[in-house]
Amino acid sequence: MVKLEIKGIVKSFKHESHKLMALDGVDLKVEDGDFVCLVGPSGCGKSTLLRIVAGLETSDEGQVLFDGKPVTTTGPERIMVFQEGALFPWLKVQDNVEFGLKMAGIPKEERNQISKRYLDMMQLTKFADSFTYQLSTGMKQRVAIARALVMDPDVLLMDEPFASLDAQTRDLLLVEMQLIWEKTKKTILFVTHNVAEASVLGTKVAVFSNRPSKIKRLIPIDFKRPRLVEDENLLGVQKEILSELRPEVKKSR
Amino acid sequence: MVKLEIKGIVKSFKHESHKLMALDGVDLKVEDGDFVCLVGPSGCGKSTLLRIVAGLETSDEGQVLFDGKPVTTTGPERIMVFQEGALFPWLKVQDNVEFGLKMAGIPKEERNQISKRYLDMMQLTKFADSFTYQLSTGMKQRVAIARALVMDPDVLLMDEPFASLDAQTRDLLLVEMQLIWEKTKKTILFVTHNVAEASVLGTKVAVFSNRPSKIKRLIPIDFKRPRLVEDENLLGVQKEILSELRPEVKKSR
Amino acid sequence: SETNKQTSENTIRVAFFPNIGHAIPIVGLERGIFEDNFGNSTTIERKLFDSGPQVIETLFAKSIDLAYVGPGPAINGFLKSENHDVVILSGAATGGASFIVHPNSQINSVDDFAGKRIAAPQIGNSQDVSLRNYLSENGLKPYQKGGTVIVLNIPNPDIYTLFTKGEIDAAWIPEPWATILVQELNGKRLFYEEELWPENKFASVLLIGRQEYVVANPEVVVTWLESHQQTVNWINDHPQETRIIFNQFMQNTLGQTLSDSVVDEALGNLVITTDSVNDSIYTFAQRADSLGYLGRDGYTLDGIFFDKTTNESLGGNN
Amino acid sequence: MKKNILAKKIMFYIILVIIWQVISMSDILPSNVFPSPYEVGEVLMYSAADGSLFFGIGTTLMRLVVGLTIAIAIGVVLGIFMARVETVNQTIGSLVLGLQSIPSIAWVPLALLWFGLNDVGIIFVTAIGAVFAVTINTYTGVKNIDPHYVEAARNMGAKGTQLITNVLIPAAFPYMISGFKQGWAFAWRGVIGAEMLFSFLGLGFLLNVGRQLNDVSQVIAIMVVIMIIGMAVDGFIFKKIENKVMSRWGLR
């Protein structure tokens, strides 16, 4: 079943001296339970596409269908982990994580239970009572992930969530992400610059072309899970992704 | 010659429910022209140490000597690339890059010439006239690096500058960084979570222990340059770093 | 002091209100009586005010030389400057205040005052002092001092407003407001204030001077007083024209006029005169003092009245 | 540390008063134009002794609290509406900016007409002086919220009132605090101004009495009282809130 259908998305931005065509006809079908990793040159429009899917930005042309219905606004079935975190400075860590649950009207004890689980998963239990400015960057990013997971959305939109994590935490989360995905069969769009990461996580990897961007190729990955970063089996796919990506990054120079 | 001497740095922070001991006696001697990569668990205090060296934060105990003189404040000889960019939103990209030069009273044409070189190096020429909110995260990070390089400081303090770059741009910058370092013989402190990155760049890699942190080991790397990420020679060092790092990250759980 | 130095000897700065009680400066200046007597080389700068205390503040700041004000501000100015900034040169008007009762309130005499809201203009002015003195003479006390009568100090235009709305029961108020309340709002004139004074007269507008200026410019004072007297005579001979000139002046400066009947009646309730009724000023000061308006240290009015002979000798010494 | 600050402050004010006393004793300006702190202090002593000062303060503060509460309630709601609904901003918003530029005392004649000479009239002037400042600051605060916060919150299902109470208000809070602060400043000015013109009890009335009697010492004495209350409200109420907010936001 097709969960998300991205059809002919075009998006441009106005700059001082010129108009910048970011996305120029992006098409992508995402099946229910797909884990699609998006890779592409910096500034090609990956974040922008995620924002459009989340309903936070409108496209100039084209549309996004969720379960066949066009996306017009945000919804708790499509939750985004922002590249810059966007944690609420006025809430403690735990309250940040529980935010979505509170909005959904879930009672306090239940919220606490759920958030405890995810704080634990993200190694943040000790910091449940801290404010966000008291955290290191990596810790903030983990809070942002916990805050999204807690929402238990159909579609999870993740914008480079592991970029500022240490390798070990990341390796752990790579395993954890796979478990979560297998258990919940969530549909995930995951932006990353790390080809290894993409090959470990994705059921498919979508490679963006250089700006104005389209999706150049959709590479399926069929290895059994859990996959590890050091799996030699993945080297082949990684090479394939890189061979698609390299010329695009070159063009972007 | 010792350029930077970090002696017995202790630093703690107050949190709601507890006092957090971040750094607990960090010692590090950095020779002139050293390229020291700092790795350690998330939240162990790497950014904090860089801030103390930059003179932006004061330590509870211990001191930092620069050319034998204690550091008390900031100085253009110790320039920091912030983990979060900290670009000035009221300046265009080019003006951001030229900021330090302008502060130093360098005339406009000369500034333009210098900034042009670095904007070019960072693939940002097209965006010289854009404002920072119009850039993608990776682009912002490149502006921040250009802004620091332009200052031509004795000591460059870089806090995960490559975390949100795509692999290709990063590979390119890894080569570029080595060239810059070789040409200028700058002293560099470079925080990263990427062990491969550390092994490519560093003359030494300092591994932090878990919080309250010290420097657990200083591993010298003597391979000839330019090194590439794919160099098989580096695998040994990388293993060594990881073997030091893993137990620390485990402890931090 | 800056402004003082700038004052050319040929400029006289005079303050007055656009009010019928100030008919002397209004008519005298409009008809050119003052200008004629001073000649072309002297300019008279008119400064319009609407509150006596403000005139005194401005006089302290040396921004005016002569002024037409009520006895309240004149005495306050004299005492607050430790007896050396203000001097009373002449009277300008007597009478012209009345006690007006709201048509809906049941006040027929002082016996009905208890529990009523009675207004007078600002604290310390002539009507306020008279009202409070009248109350205490009749054994009444203001509510604020633990008594039964609610005394409200509000500017004249606001008295009108509140009278319209029936929010006050009575007002002790000067002309032309007293007449306006009667003619426009059916107020009842319970009594004229002069009825309460010996010989039915009390000073209501005075001509004062800034002492320093007066001492330095004796000839100006003499000429001014002559013109002042001439204007009094002219006004008393030409009540009709006075009304026309007054309304013209109002039109020119404020863009509005009062109805003819208001001006006529108001003018009829006033006496335009040079008589300063010195006794009423002493009485007034006494009453103000007993109300606590003149400070805690006692007072003396010695030297408040212009003494032509001493002044001339002082002027000579200069 | 804390003691040190207090000592500094006290020193500063002592020096200020000494300079003032020296200038007024030097007789450059006569005391009816520039009274000495001693004379001013005397007036304060007397009016404190006979209770009139405290009665005035009480009256004024009561009016202030009522007026300001009304202003904040209306201002916050209006400000949020203006920031979130473009049409409201384009219509009512432009009117608010116009109304904001009318000085409170210009409302006094109308307040007298519409409400009469009573507390309601004064409270009206107080509230109307403050409400637009609160509105405009709330508006600015909400407008200046990092759009990521709103996006994240909307994305996590926050809507309507929830969005307002859980995100817009806390995110705009640093601005709103300064809105309340200004609102309080306007209200305080408004209530004093109204009392000066209404001449119906309160501190403004006492100031006006001083003026009517050309008693500069009393004028300055009441101004000092106004200042001290202003500083107290600021120091004991707003400073506390502000410090809390600032440190929570990691802004210090």
Next chain:
Amino acid sequence: MKKNILAKKIMFYIILVIIWQVISMSDILPSNVFPSPYEVGEVLMYSAADGSLFFGIGTTLMRLVVGLTIAIAIGVVLGIFMARVETVNQTIGSLVLGLQSIPSIAWVPLALLWFGLNDVGIIFVTAIGAVFAVTINTYTGVKNIDPHYVEAARNMGAKGTQLITNVLIPAAFPYMISGFKQGWAFAWRGVIGAEMLFSFLGLGFLLNVGRQLNDVSQVIAIMVVIMIIGMAVDGFIFKKIENKVMSRWGLR
């Protein structure tokens, strides 16, 4: 798009005036308490025709511009000092907050005493009414600057004046704009208030004349003029600057 907004605005005001006219015609309130827009318009026509309105506006604006310029110059410098030097904040800062709470019209008696009945006195009241608002907003703005900006700038060698002009002022600019805006609001209120009490030419004087003559139409007419000028200044000056700043900061 732009036209649409204008149309909306115009409609809004037309409806407002119609409602006003209907209420005043319904005779619930007598016209000397609640005049109709027609009567108010008439007053405006007359005073425009004889030029007194424009002379009043000119006089008031001149005083405003001078007073506000002085206030902004002093306020910005003082505000930055307060934000950057803790001692200044602890001493002068507390005084500023006190002075801020003195309503401008409370300064009128002193202004009259110290400067006399002239433009200088009115400008003094105008400036003193605005200066503390500018100061406090500049202070808040500088205090609220993301500390990373200051750190980065210091790190790149910005010091003293350079830091102030190249970082503190631009970074605090969104706040300072609202400081200027409030400063203008206070100055505008101050100048009108002072003119009402000084009774010495200008719009405030005209308003006061209306009040003295119990001419509610004139009072409201002048209030409308005050509002319109307020809206014009806001729309043509501050809105423009603000939009520019907001979009540059990526806040919208």
